Amino acid sequence: MNINYIVKELFHRKRRTIVSILGLSIGVAxxxxxxxxxxxxxxxxxxxxxxxxxxxxxxxxxxxxxELTGAxxxxxxxxxxxxxxxxxxxxxGIIGIGQAVLVWVFDPHRAWVVLGIERDNTxxxxxxxxxxxxxxxxxxxxxxxxxxxxxxxxxxxxxGDNVTAAGRSFPVVGLVDASRAPKIAVANLYLSLKDAQAIxxxxxxxxxxxxFAPDDINLLFIKAEQKQITSVAAALKEIMGExxxxxxxxxxxxxxxxxxxxxxKFTWAASLIALLIAILIAxxxxxxxxxxxxxxxxxxxxxxxxxxxxxxxxxxxxVIQCFVAGILGILIAVIVAFGLSFMTVNIPIPxxxxxxxxxxPGGGDQLFKTLxxxxxxxxxxxxxxxxxxxxxxxxxxxxxGRHIATIKPAEVLRHE
Amino acid sequence: xxxxxxxIGANLSKRFDDLEVVKDVSLIIKEGEFVSLVGKSGCGKTxxxxxxxxxxxxxxxxxxxxxxxxxxxxxxxxxxxxxxHVGFIFQSFNLIPTLSAWENVAxxxxxxxxxxxxxxxxxxxxxxxxxxxxxxxxxxxxLSGGEKQRVAIARALINNPKIVFADEPTGNLDSATGxxxxxxxxxxxxxxxxxxxxxxxxxxxxxxxxRVIRMQDGEVIT
Numbered sequence: 150m151n152i153n154y155i156v157k158e159l160f161h162r163k164r165r166t167i168v169s170i171l172g173l174s175i176g177v178a179x180x181x182x183x184x185x186x187x188x189x190x191x192x193x194x195x196x197x198x199x200x201x202x203x204x205x206x207x208x209x210x211x212x213x214x215x216e217l218t219g220a221x222x223x224x225x226x227x228x229x230x231x232x233x234x235x236x237x238x239x240x241x242g243i244i245g246i247g248q249a250v251l252v253w254v255f256d257p258h259r260a261w262v263v264l265g266i267e268r269d270n271t272x273x274x275x276x277x278x279x280x281x282x283x284x285x286x287x288x289x290x291x292x293x294x295x296x297x298x299x300x301x302x303x304x305x306x307x308x309g310d311n312v313t314a315a316g317r318s319f320p321v322v323g324l325v326d327a328s329r330a331p332k333i334a335v336a337n338l339y340l341s342l343k344d345a346q347a348i349x350x351x352x353x354x355x356x357x358x359x360x361f362a363p364d365d366i367n368l369l370f371i372k373a374e375q376k377q378i379t380s381v382a383a384a385l386k387e388i389m390g391e392x393x394x395x396x397x398x399x400x401x402x403x404x405x406x407x408x409x410x411x412x413x414k415f416t417w418a419a420s421l422i423a424l425l426i427a428i429l430i431a432x433x434x435x436x437x438x439x440x441x442x443x444x445x446x447x448x449x450x451x452x453x454x455x456x457x458x459x460x461x462x463x464x465x466x467x468v469i470q471c472f473v474a475g476i477l478g479i480l481i482a483v484i485v486a487f488g489l490s491f492m493t494v495n496i497p498i499p500x501x502x503x504x505x506x507x508x509x510p511g512g513g514d515q516l517f518k519t520l521x522x523x524x525x526x527x528x529x530x531x532x533x534x535x536x537x538x539x540x541x542x543x544x545x546x547x548x549x550g551r552h553i554a555t556i557k558p559a560e561v562l563r564h565e
Numbered sequence: 566x567x568x569x570x571x572x573i574g575a576n577l578s579k580r581f582d583d584l585e586v587v588k589d590v591s592l593i594i595k596e597g598e599f600v601s602l603v604g605k606s607g608c609g610k611t612x613x614x615x616x617x618x619x620x621x622x623x624x625x626x627x628x629x630x631x632x633x634x635x636x637x638x639x640x641x642x643x644x645x646x647x648x649x650h651v652g653f654i655f656q657s658f659n660l661i662p663t664l665s666a667w668e669n670v671a672x673x674x675x676x677x678x679x680x681x682x683x684x685x686x687x688x689x690x691x692x693x694x695x696x697x698x699x700x701x702x703x704x705x706x707x708l709s710g711g712e713k714q715r716v717a718i719a720r721a722l723i724n725n726p727k728i729v730f731a732d733e734p735t736g737n738l739d740s741a742t743g744x745x746x747x748x749x750x751x752x753x754x755x756x757x758x759x760x761x762x763x764x765x766x767x768x769x770x771x772x773x774x775x776r777v778i779r780m781q782d783g784e785v786i787t
Contacts, residue, residue, distance in 0.1 A: 151675045154664060161663040448659045451620060452673040452720065453648020455641050557640070559621035562655065 155466045162438055169434035170474045173541070176427020177478025177534045180420040181526050182485050187416035189524035193494045194401040197333055197518045202272045203247065203370035204378055206333065207237075207385055208394040212358045220252045220263075220315045220352035225394060226367040227359035233388055234369065240384045242377030247273025247370035250345035251336065252355070254314045259304065261314050264336035265345020273370040277325055277339065284308045284323030287341055294319035295339040297327045314338055315348045333396075333498060342366070396499065404497045424534075428541050431474065435467055439549045446553055447561030459554035464546030471542025475535040482526050492522040570629075571596040571728055571760050574617050577626035579609075586612045587623070588783040594728070594762060599754040601763045601771035604780035610764045611732055613780065617762065618651055618730045619643045631727045648673055652721030654750075656733035658713040660705040660720075666712075667692060667701040670719040691719035695749065711742035718749060722759075729753070731763040735770060747773055 159166045198204055211227030222228070238246060250265035266274045268287045277295070278286040287293055294314075296306050301324055306312060310321045319340060327335045340348075349355055350363040361367075373381045382397050389395070446459055454462075495517040572594040579587040586609045594600050602610045615621035617628055619635045620643075627636050631650050635643060647653075660669045670688035692701050695715040705713055714734060721729050731750065735743030751773055753759040763774060771777045779787045 153681070154661075154668070154675065157663040444659070445661055448655075448661065449672070450640075450644055451647065451653055451659075453644055453651075453724070454673075454676055455644045457641070458644075458676040555640075557621065559615040562620070562659070 151462070152465075155462065155469060158466060159470065162441075165434050165438045166470060169431045169438070169470055170477060172430035172434065173427050173471060173474035173538060174477035174481060176424045176430075177475055177538055178481035178485065179423035179427070181479065181482035181530060181534055182489075183416050183420035183423065184530055185482065185486055185524050185526050186489070188527065189489075189522050190405060190494070191398065191402060192523045193496060193520060194405055195398040196520055196523075197401060197496055197498060198396065198398060200276070200518075201274060201333060201370060202276050202372065204373045204375070204398065205371040205382060205385070206396045207369035207371065207389060208367065209389055210392045210394060214354045214358050216354060217253075217255045219256075219354055220254050220348045221355050222349070222359055222361075222367055223251065223253060226251050228361045228365050229367055229369055229389070231362065231364050234366070236388050237369065237371070237385060240381055240388075242374045242381045244372040244374065245270075245272050246372070247271075247275070248342060248366040249274055249368040249370070250342060250349055250366050251368050252315075252345060252349050252352075254338075254348070256314065261338045262336040263314055263338045263340060263345060263348065265340050265342040265348075267342050272372045273368075274335075274339075280326050280329050281323045282326045284321070286323055287339070288322075292317075292319055292341070292344050293322045295323040295325050296321050297335070297337045297339075298324045299327070300337040312338065314340075315352065317344070317348060319344070394499075400499075401496055404499065405494070424537070431471065431541065432545050435470070435545050436549055439463060439553050443553065443556060444561050447556060447558040450554075450556070451558040451562060456551075456554040460547065460550035463550035463553065464543060467546025467549070468539055468542040471538045471545070472535070474542075475538030478534060478538065479526065479531045482531070486524045486526050489522055489524050492524075493519055494522050495519050569595045571598075571631055572617060572762070573627075573629040574613075575627045575629075577613065577616050577623045577628065579612050579616055579621070580624045585624075586783050587616065589626075590780075590783075590785050591626075592617075592778060592785060594760065596727075596760055597754075597758040598776065599751075599759075599761045599763070599774040600776045600778060601765055601774035602778050602780060603765055603768055603771040606766055608780045609783040610766075610780045614730050614732055614762065614764050618653065619647055648676070648724060650724075650727045652724065652726035652729040654714070654717050654721050654729065654731040654734045656736040658705070658710075658717045658737070660713055660716060662705050665702045665704060666697060666708065666716045669705065669716050670723055672720060673724050687723060688719065691722055692716070695719050709742075710738045711745060714738060714742075714746050715749065718746070718753075722753075728760040728762065731761060733765055734763065735765070735767075743770070 198206065208226045209229060210225055211222065213224045214221055247270045248267055252263045254261040254263050264274060268275050268289060281295065282298060287295060294312055296312065306321060308321055308324065311318050312321055325339060346363050349361045355361060371381065378397055382395050385395050386393055449459055497517055570593050574590060574592050577587055577590045578585060590613055602613065604610045616623045619630065623636060627634060635646060638646065661672065667685055667688040670691055671684040674684045689701055692698055695718060697712060697715050700708060700712060708716065734750065735746050738746060747770060750761060754761055765771050778785055
């Protein structure tokens with residue numbers, strides 16, 4: 150094997166070299182981009198849940214009282230009983246849970262969406278503490294409230310004011326900018342979980358359609374082992390029954406409806422087909438290149454190159470081409486991924502996760518979580534593509550080289 | 566076997582399908598001898614050269630080159646044998662188009678473990694000997710026919726062969742250039758005592774050799 154000879158051969162046959170390198174590099178780039186897109190959509194689909202510190206949310210559909218006065222549950226989130234929560238906590242794969250109570254409060258002069266939160270739990274809506282733009286977050290053991298800033302502006306509510314919801318009064322200790330907050334589990338008024346449970350438990354109207362004990366809840370946020378999300382979701386369905394609404398990254402992915410989001414198997418198949426076509430192009434080009442050199446190989450053998458010497462020479466040529474193609478493919482994929490990263494994705498939030506009553510102005514509007522496509526080329530995938538490319542080069546070189554190296558010099562030199 | 570016999574071909578025959586190209590040929594070439602094999606086109610002289618040099622296996626018969634029987638040897642053994650003992654000069658030069666003149670000369674040394682400098686030194690020495698010292702970095706495409714054949718002769722000599730086989734070495738050259746090439750081959754034989762077997766169809770050129778073997782229809786006639 151002589152590197153100088155290899156490099157000169159590759160430069161001399163520029164057209165074939167460029168075709169095989171470009172063909173394979175486009176295949177490698179397609180393979181990487183298709184997989185990166187699939188991963189990006191999966192990551193994007195996780196965003197509505199991850200931004201609230203969860204992997205799964207659990208609700209249960211139910212009825213709304215005919216008369217809307219005082220505190221009522223939305224029809225998409227009725228009681229989750231304490232004994233159900235105790236069972237859920239024991240499901241294998243669950244790392245932690247967060248609880249909340251969401252109620253609509255229809256007071257004589259104002260309607261509120263009220264959310265009771267666990268102030269010290271990182272799983273669930275307590276993540277809102279970073280969006281407090283004025284005042285402070287809720288303090289432990291105190292009956293106090295946070296008001297969403299746009300709502301406060303609309304109704305002239307200021308820090309230090311007292312607000313009344315369902316007959317209970319709370320001092321306003323902070324204002325929350327919900328426009329920057331997660332799209333699910335948002336409200337106009339944020340209370341401690343205990344206060345919200347007390348409001349729900351005290352509502353006779355609510356109790357008539359969905360019996361609620363003071364330690365029950367109606368929103369559950371679950372952090373789970375990534376690989377067990379599907380099995381956890383199935384176990385949740387079993388405990389919660391048919392009316393359970395369980396949101397997982399997979400369910401958001403389905404809502405996205407993108408081709409790349411449909412199935413990871415589809416993406417793998419499509420990208421492998423692209424790579425296979427590229428490999429065939431490279432194989433054909435390299436085979437053409439080698440068959441053009443039959444006479445040259447005859448000369449090499451005549452002057453004393455063994456079959457092994459010839460095979461190693463052709464194999465190294467092929468590996469170098471495919472290595473360069475692999476590197477080029479990765480570079481193309483990185484550049485394309487950079488371009489695609491400016492794309493935005495709108496992830497629809499299911500209506501049952503929208504906290505606003507649909508019969509109020511804007512309540513029926515489709516909510517979206519909008520984010521830039523989080524696309525990147527994973528290093529392991531790029532390494533795999535490069536390895537595959539080099540393997541293809543090695544295999545092609547070995548197969549073609551071994552075949553062509555068996556020619557007898559006299560056969561090709563005879564026709565002078 | 567006499568020590569002075571460097572090449573022995575005994576009862577050599579070569580058949581391609583129904584056509585017997587070489588028919589029961591026997592010949593001996595002694596060390597330091599310059600032999601030419603002459604005959605019309607298609608008489609089987611190139612095939613005989615291929616058999617004697619180990620490029621091709623005979624259908625029947627035996628070849629002993631430098632004391633070693635090469636008939637029946639594997640392709641790999643033959644390649645190694647050619648690398649160590651044999652030099653070739655072809656009618657169409659058969660230079661590698663991507664390699665410079667000195668690299669073409671050094672081509673048989675590429676598979677051998679040695680530094681590139683060592684290869685280059687040996688190649689440049691031979692190119693200088695062929696009066697090609699000023700064209701060492703040129704690609705074959707930039708060389709004239711005579712220059713290409715000088716490079717090919719240098720390549721044939723790079724491994725210090727026991728015998729050089731030349732197949733119509735002037736066949737692609739004009740007469741003046743052909744004469745110059747023949748002068749080089751004669752000098753190699755006379756000054757360095759190089760053993761040579763040259764195939765040609767031109768009787769005039771064949772006479773340059775110590776001995777002329779004539780072939781007709783696959784048989785040696787003189």
